Amino acid sequence: MHHFSNMRCLIDSLLATLLLVFSCFAFCADPVKPGQDFSNALLKVSAPNSEGWLLAEANAQSLAFAKRGVTNDESYAALVSLFTVAGIRNPDQFLEYVKQGIESDRAPDRFTTLENSLTFTESRPYLCVKLHNVSEDRAAQVGSHTIPLRMETFSLYCRHPKRSNVGFSIGFSQRGGVPDDKLESRAQEFIDGIQAIE
Numbered sequence: 001m002h003h004f005s006n007m008r009c010l011i012d013s014l015l016a017t018l019l020l021v022f023s024c025f026a027f028c029a030d031p032v033k034p035g036q037d038f039s040n041a042l043l044k045v046s047a048p049n050s051e052g053w054l055l056a057e058a059n060a061q062s063l064a065f066a067k068r069g070v071t072n073d074e075s076y077a078a079l080v081s082l083f084t085v086a087g088i089r090n091p092d093q094f095l096e097y098v099k100q101g102i103e104s105d106r107a108p109d110r111f112t113t114l115e116n117s118l119t120f121t122e123s124r125p126y127l128c129v130k131l132h133n134v135s136e137d138r139a140a141q142v143g144s145h146t147i148p149l150r151m152e153t154f155s156l157y158c159r160h161p162k163r164s165n166v167g168f169s170i171g172f173s174q175r176g177g178v179p180d181d182k183l184e185s186r187a188q189e190f191i192d193g194i195q196a197i198e
Contacts, residue, residue, distance in 0.1 A: 030055040035193070038063055042160060043168060046193035048078050048186075072151060073142045078190050081089025085159055085167040091120065095129050098167075099156045102131065112136040114150075126161035126196065130154075137175060150174040154187035160196050170194045 032053050038045040039072070047053055047065055057064040064079035083101070088094050099118055106113075117133040123130075133153045140149040155171040172187035174180050 013133070033066060036195070039197075042163065042166065042197060043080065044193075044195040044197055045080055048188075048190050049193065069174070069177045071177050073147070075138070075175055077171070077173045077175070079169075079171050080194055081171075083167045083169065085165055088159070091127055093166075094127055094159060095120065098129055098131075106114045110137065110139045111151075112138065121156070121195075123156075123160065124196075125160060128156055128158040130156050140175065144178070150179065151175040151184060152179065154184060154191070156191050158196065161198050162196070168194075168196070 032047040032055050034051060034053075035049040036047040038047060038058075045063060049066070050067075053065045053067045055064075056066040057079075061083075062079060062081040064077065067076040067078075068115065069075050077163040085094070085097070100117070113135050115132065116128055116151045117132045121128050121130045126170070131153070134152075134156075135151050136148055137151050139146055139150065142149075144191055150177075151173060153171055155165060155169055157169045158170060160166040170191045172183075172190045174183050179187070
C-alpha cells in the first residue's frame with residue numbers, strides 16, 4: 001500500500017506528472033490489477049478498472065498510472081495528487097486557488113489550449129470543482145520523433161471534508177490517437193473510484 005504525506009504547498013504539477021506518465025513506457029515495469037486498491041488514511045484509491053495499466057509514479061504526493069493506446073502515438077494517464085489548502089475560507093476562494101494553480105502549471109511555449117472549463121460541481125457532499133481541458137502538445141515525443149498531439153483531460157479538485165487544509169485532485173487523460181468518444185465515461189469511472197475517507 002502506498003501512503004501520501006507531506007502535502008505540497010501548491011497544487012501538484014498535473015501537467016508535469018502527465019508528461020512523466022506519457023513518457024514512462026520505457027521504464028514503467030509494474031502492471032496493476034484492474035481496480036487494485038491503493039487506499040490510505042485520507043483517500044480510498046482504486047486503480048483504473050481495466051486491463052493494461054502500469055504504475056507510473058508512487059510517492060508522498062501522487063499516484064499515477066499509464067496505459068498504451070491502440071496506436072503508437074496514443075496513451076492514457078490516470079492520477080491522484082494531494083495538495084495543501086491554505087487560507088481558503090469559501091468556495092469562490094477555492095475555485096480561484098485551483099484556477100491559479102492550473103494556470104501556473106501551463107507551458108504556453110509547448111501547449112496550446114483549445115478548450116478549457118473549470119466549474120463547481122455538486123457531485124459530492126464536499127467542496128469540489130471539475131475541469132475539462134483540451135490542448136495541443138506541440139512537442140510530444142513519440143519514439144525518436146517530436147510531433148504535435150491532442151491531449152484531453154477530465155479532472156476533479158476537492159477539499160477533503162475532514163482535513164480542511166488538504167486538497168486532492170483526480171485526473172484522467174488521453175494523448176494522441178483518435179479522440180476517444182468514451183473518454184468522459186472512462187474518466188468518470190476512475191474519478192468515482194477515488195473517495196475521501198470521512
